[in-house]
């Protein structure tokens with residue numbers, strides 16, 4: 044990073060913001076892993092105070108002076124110089140936060156705690172009406188936020204920009220139409236296949252053994268435990284406090300083996316990204332989301348999700364992986380898996396059958412869950428769908444896309460936490476991650492013919508190195524589309540994803 048003085052001064056300001064944001068991440072990690080329930084109220088206040096402090100640091104006259112001096116200092120540099128990019132990113136964040144009134148940010152933050160508590164109760168009682176008034180406020184505030192942040196075609200565009208810069212309601216519509224066309228016939232064909240054996244997934248799997256297998260799995264994929272940890276939580280997540288300390292979490296279900304196993308593989312993918320960011324970017328703008336006020340090395344939610352889905356689905360949920368490693372799993376659970384072959388295990392964990400719950404969905408129906416949420420979010424943001432009509436719209440979409448009748452709100456419109464925490468606009472990133480994962484995998488294997496054989500024989504270091512070079516090392520230096528263009532020669536393209544699903548899930552391929 045720059046060490047001449049105007050740029051160093053700006054870097055010092057950004058580093059201070061990054062430190063505060065990382066402190067928030069530690070408090071958040073603790074609140075989701077270790078903290079007793081009683082700590083929630085005051086923890087919320089602590090995080091809110093620190094968020095205010097981060098914003099104060101970013102918008103202070105000192106930062107403003109440092110930014111003005113740095114702008115001068117980079118004028119002579121080449122257009123693609125690192126220092127120019129650093130200054131531009133700080134400028135953009137400062138301009139963004141100046142457009143949003145502090146009172147609106149505070150109102151949104153305050154509503155979050157109340158709305159989430161209401162959502163927890165509404166979901167427990169499966170009663171949408173308990174959550175509806177809070178969602179109405181959340182949507183009203185999001186619409187005000189969108190108007191302040193600015194949008195051209197659709198108010199949703201301002202929300203998506205927080206997670207997936209460059210995407211809009213209309214670009215997503217196009218992407219989703221292509222995916223839907225490819226996915227629906229694949230799903231129908233998969234459902235017409237004879238049933239597979241899955242009984243053994245639901246046997247008794249003690250948590251300690253699941254954990255030791257999960258840790259070994261994370262290490263096998265390349266997770267550095269000198270710079271990371273695996274802990275237990277209710278809703279699995281990954282968080283980094285700089286690249287030198289990256290935490291992953293999982294949840295163990297004693298009566299269902301895949302949940303923690305694939306969950307751990309997923310979070311490991313996120314962790315590898317964070318551990319792989321160039322050390323020179325530590326505490327810099329390239330490891331800080333100054334707009335979302337979050338210390339993170341990944342460049343967008345979708346890019347992050349591409350890494351988790353790649354390791355979870357392309358590597359671990361593959362026939363090769365289980366042919367190689369099933370005996371290791373068996374050694375942890377010799378009785379439970381005594382009567383199972385690697386191919387039976389693979390067939391069971393790639394069983395495609397639509398269900399009500401997004402987080403439990405198979406690869407073929409997962410994106411349909413995402414798409415219906417995005418349709419609903421767009422309609423809420425432009426006012427064409429009143430909150431009161433939401434359960435009806437939800438149930439109709441599940442019936443149309445998955446052929447299922449939603450039995451109650453808990454398994455329907457109340458299942459996800461996102462809307463209660465004000466996260467409107469983040470759902471598209473899940474599907475973008477799926478698309479990007481397949482595109483990267485196809486391109487990297489085409490560029491290096493030794494990569495696929497290495498993965499097939501259980502050597503994951505070459506894949507780790509290739510992803511590190513293409514994606515991880517760059518941190519937030521480039522946006523998602525630029526990263527894709529540099530590593531695959533084009534922007535986001537759904538074709539490799541549909542080809543991957545076609546190969547993996549077409550009838551006849553399951554028992555080759």
Ligand code: ZN
Nearest residue numbers: 309313348351
């Ligand atoms: Zn994820």
